[in-house]
Amino acid sequence: MPIRFKINDVAVEAKPGEGLLDVARRNGFSIPSLCHLESVPAIGACRICLVEVRRGRRSKLTTSCNYEVLDGIEVSTDSPEIRRHRAMNLELLLARAPSSEAIRKLAAQYGVSQPRFGPIKYNPLPNCILCELCVRACTELGHHALTTVGRGDRKRIGLPFNKPADTCVGCGACASVCPTHCIPMTDTLTKRAIWGQKHDFVRCSECGAPVITKKHRDHAIATKGLPEDYYDVCQSCKQIATSQRFAAIVW
Amino acid sequence: MTAAKTIDPKRIDRVLARHPQGKPTALVNLLHDLQAEFRYLPELAMEKAASYLNVPNGQLFRVATFYESFHLKPRGKHIATVCTGTACHVRGAPKLTDHISREFEIPVGGTTKNMELTLETVNCVGACALGPLLILDGEYHGNMSPAKLDRTLKTIKRG
Known part of the structure; x- marks a missing residue:
């Protein structure tokens, strides 16, 4: 049985258990968010995806990413009140991440250019907003190499036992999902430096471009049952080879 | 280490x-x-x-x-916890921490080199009428003063 409800007075359908934000976006409604990815569990950390949900005579503001859809609810994704709360949350986030381009841009859309708060005293990873997207991505991928450490105003993103984790394969997922791009990762042609470790790259046997870290390759081949030579050639060289093969068949 | x-x-x-x-x-x-x-x-x-x-x-x-109750650094044989809640604070808790810090040469949260004593603070234990309060190894000592501290901590070896 699909769940039927309304977003901005438009009737929509969803499967039971779906998150409101995912359903809204699928139906073309735009709701801003910083810490949501469909592929990782939603925790409502950034609090930018606030919407108003009316259920019968009751109405409340809630984060849409981790709100499970219900029959008959009426959702509005934008109103002066919602915008006011998003603006407040963005002002707080901007105080944590004053030089983050993504947050500056979003805050500007809500009329916030300079936070009244901050600078915050403790943030060892500058611009980190503690949304834990990196931790969730790392956990979802099964590496468990990142965690939050401490709590309250001393909370930070860190490594288990504060030392480089041997389960880290250097995939870089944490750095690429980070909404403020605050996780330091430096790539050269041969090596990737991340979280206090240096990982060797597998180089493409055709063009020499870095393909994937060796540790990540070994992990992926072992866990996903890929052929041993899967990562020997980079994606674009593979595409060229495939197109040449097709060309040979066609002509 | x-x-x-x-x-x-x-x-x-x-x-x-x-x-x-x-x-x-x-x-x-x-x-x-x-x-x-x-x-x-x-x-x-x-x-x-x-x-x-x-x-x-x-x-x-x-x-x-x-959790505050888990400690990742080695702690001393004895734990001196000074209550720094509002009531204890106005009744002179800072004098107690200062005194222990000076006598045993450790900061708050620190442990003596001989691993005998660790000095900690707690925000309130609900015994405000007894303030300023020292808890030594789980035993409550009320109405503390620097002079009384010396007697209470007498048996703990310096170093």
Whole structure:
């Protein structure tokens, strides 16, 4: 049985258990968010995806990413009140991440250019907003190499036992999902430096471009049952080879 | 760090054996037991506990650093906890911490070199009428003063 409800007075359908934000976006409604990815569990950390949900005579503001859809609810994704709360949350986030381009841009859309708060005293990873997207991505991928450490105003993103984790394969997922791009990762042609470790790259046997870290390759081949030579050639060289093969068949 | 090196893995295993293997729900209880054994949580013990309970290292470390009651640094044989709640504060708790700090040459949160005493503070224990309050190894000493402190801490070796 699909769940039927309304977003901005438009009737929509969803499967039971779906998150409101995912359903809204699928139906073309735009709701801003910083810490949501469909592929990782939603925790409502950034609090930018606030919407108003009316259920019968009751109405409340809630984060849409981790709100499970219900029959008959009426959702509005934008109103002066919602915008006011998003603006407040963005002002707080901007105080944590004053030089983050993504947050500056979003805050500007809500009329916030300079936070009244901050600078915050403790943030060892500058611009980190503690949304834990990196931790969730790392956990979802099964590496468990990142965690939050401490709590309250001393909370930070860190490594288990504060030392480089041997389960880290250097995939870089944490750095690429980070909404403020605050996780330091430096790539050269041969090596990737991340979280206090240096990982060797597998180089493409055709063009020499870095393909994937060796540790990540070994992990992926072992866990996903890929052929041993899967990562020997980079994606674009593979595409060229495939197109040449097709060309040979066609002509 | 010398204390960490002398941790006997057998002592850890004995504590682990009292808990169900592979059950992540036993995590907090196990950490409490390990701390009762070593007075803090040695890294080796945490690593062993994580694999014993089938919990990722990161998740265990998240829990261990979240709760105030878990200590990741070696602590002294005796724990002097000074209440710094509002009532104790106005009745002179800062004088107590200053006095102990000076006498034993340790900061708040620090441990003497001979591992005899650790000085800690707590925000309030609800015994405001007794303030300023010192808790020495779980025993409450009310109406403390620097002079009374000297008598209470007399038996603890300096160094």
